Amino acid sequence: MDIANQLSRQPSNRQTIVYAGKEKSVLAAFLLALIFGPLGVFYASIRGGIIMTLICLANVALIVLFGSNLFLEIIAVIVWIICIVNAYNAAKATIKDMDRRIKFRNNESVLYKSFIIFLAFVVTLPLIIVLLYIIKQGVLQVNWHFLTHVPAPEGEKGGGIANALVGSLIIVAMSSIVAIPIGILSGIYLSENPGTKLAYYSGLCVDILQGVPSIVVGIIIYFWIVKPFGFSAVSGSVALAIMMMPIVIRSTEQTLLLLPPSLKEAALSLGVPYHRVILKVIVPCGFAGILSGIILSIARIIGETAPLLFTALGNNYLSANIAKPMESLPHMIYTYATSPYDDQHDLAWGASFILLMFVLLLNIFTKLITRKWNIQL
C-alpha cells in the first residue's frame, strides 16, 4: 500500500514535460556536468544551472571563510554529483520523440545492468588475488618437516609450525567443548519459548555478543582468568568460546524454528516426555543445520587473533599443557608477519596457507552438508 502511494506520488508526468527549447544530447549534458559541474548544467536546463551555480558559490564562500576542511570538501563532491544527475535528467526530459525515448530508456536499462554485473563480479577479484598469492607463497613451505618441527630461532632457516598447529587444535577443541552444549541448549530455549521475557532479553544479549569486537573479549578474559591464574591456553579457549556461542545459538534457533510444529505435537501426543521429544526428535531433525552452524563457528574462531593476544599469548615450543601459554596459528602469523626476518615471513606464509586451507575446507564442508539436507541457514 505504502509503495503504491509512493509510486503514485512520483511525478509520472515529469518525463513528459516538454521544454520550450530544442532537444539536447544526454551524453553531452552528462559529460559537460561531469567536467564543468554547475556550469555544465546550463546546457541541459538554464534554471537548474542557476540554482546549482548559486549553491556552489555559497560552498566556495564558506571554504574561503573557514578555510578548506573535510566537511566542506565532502559537500562540494555531493553538489557535483547532484549537478550530474540534474543535467542527465533534464536532458533526458527534452527527448520528444516517443520511439527514441523508449529506445533511450532501454539502453539506459541495459547500461545499468552491465554496470551492476561489472561491480558485482569485480568484488571476487581481491579474494582470488589473495587466495592465489597465499597458495603460491605457502605451498612451497609446506612439507613434513614444516608440519612436525617447532620454529627455528630468529635468523635461522628452517623450522616448522608444529607448536602452532597443535596449539590451535587444542584451543579450538576446548572452546568447542564449552561453547557447543551451551549454544545448542540456549538455542533450543530461544526457539521453544519465543514469547517469554527471558527469551527476549537472552536474544538481545546474543545480538550484543555477536557485535562485541573481538579485542574487547580479549580484555574481558584478561581480567576474568588471566589476572588471577596467569596466561594460559584455557583463557584463550574461553575467549574464543564467547565468540563462538552467538553463532551456534543463532543457527540452532533458526534451524529449529524451521521445523514443522506438527513434528513436536505428534511426539508429545504419543506421551513422550518433553526432554525426550527435544533430544530424540527435534534435535536430530535439525541436526544438519545445527552442525553447519557449529562448523561455521569453528571456521570463524580458528582465525581469530585478537582475543588470543592477551590470553593464550604465544609459545615457541611444543606444549600440550593447557595451564601454560600456547601458540596458535593466527597469533603466529601475526608475530612473524610483523617481524623483520625473511625466514619468519616464510614460516608465516606457510602458516597462512594451512590456516586458509582449514577455513576453506570447513566452509565447503558446511556447504555440502546444507545442500545434502537442503536446509537454508
Added chain:
Amino acid sequence: MLKNKRLDLSYSQMKWETIFRRILVIMSIIMLILVAGIFITLVVQSMPSIKTLGIGYLWGKVWDPVNNVYGAYPFLVGTLLTSFTALIISVPFSYAISIYLGEYNPKGWLSNLLKNTIELIAAVPSIIYGFWALFILVPVVRTFEIKIGVAPYGVGVCSASLVLAVMIIPYAASLGTSLIRMVPSPLKEGAYALGATRFEVIRRVVLPYTRSGLFAGILLSLGRALGETMAVTVLIGNTSAIAHTFKEVFFGPGNTMASVIANEFQEADHTMYFSALIELGLVLFFVTVIINLIGKRIITKYTNN
C-alpha cells in the same frame, strides 16, 4: 494401596523434565550474565580513568603515557575515518551484489557461485588479509603516494580502509540479497505492466521498498568495520600523533581504538595507562553494540512486516 508402576515412571520422567527445563533456562541466563559481566568489568576497570579524566578524555588531543596524559581524539578520528572510508568504498559493491543476486539473477549456478565466493570473503581470517596487504598492497599504495606527492609511508589509514572495505562487503551484501528477494512480485509486475524498464523497476520499486533493510545492512557492516582489529593493526602504522591536514591524516599512519588496545595493552605499566586503554574498549563496546542493535531492530521490523 495399589502401587501404580506407571505413575512412578512418569514421576521420574517428570523430574527429568523439570531438570531439563531448568538447564535450558540456566543456559539462557548465562548469556545475560555474560553481557552484564562484560559491561560491569569494563566499567569497573576503567573507573580510575573515568574519574580523573572525565568526559574530556574523549576529545583530549594528546596521548602520552610517559607523562600520564591521555586523550582519545586521535583514535576516535582514526577509527571513524577508516570505517567510513571503507564503508563508502564498499557500499556500491554491496548494493551491486544485492541487486544482481536478488533481482537480475536469483537462481542458477552462476549466482550460486558468486554467492559462495562472497561468503568466502567473509570467511578468510582478518590476519591473513592484513599479512597479504602488508606485503602486496602497501608497496602499491606507496608508489601511488609518491606519484601524488605525499610522504610515502605506505601503511596508514588509506591501506587499512581499502582492506577493510573488502572485508565488510559480504555483511551488507548477503543481507541485501535476501531482502531484495523478499520484494513482493505484484509490485514489480505492476511497474512492468505500466511499461517501466528493468532499471526503472529497480530504481523506483525495489530500492525504495528495501531502503530501510539495505540501510540496516550498511549499519551491520559499519559495526564490523569499527571493531575490526588485526588487519587494521597490521596496516594502520600505529602513531598516536595526529597530523594537521586531511591529506596527511588520510595517507599517513594513524591508530584506531582497537589497534591501540592490541598494541599497548601489554605495555601498560601503571593503573592510569591501563584504565585509559580499557576506557577505549568501553567506548568501542558501546558504539558497536548500539550500531548493531539499531541494525538488528530495523531488520526484525522489516521482516515482520
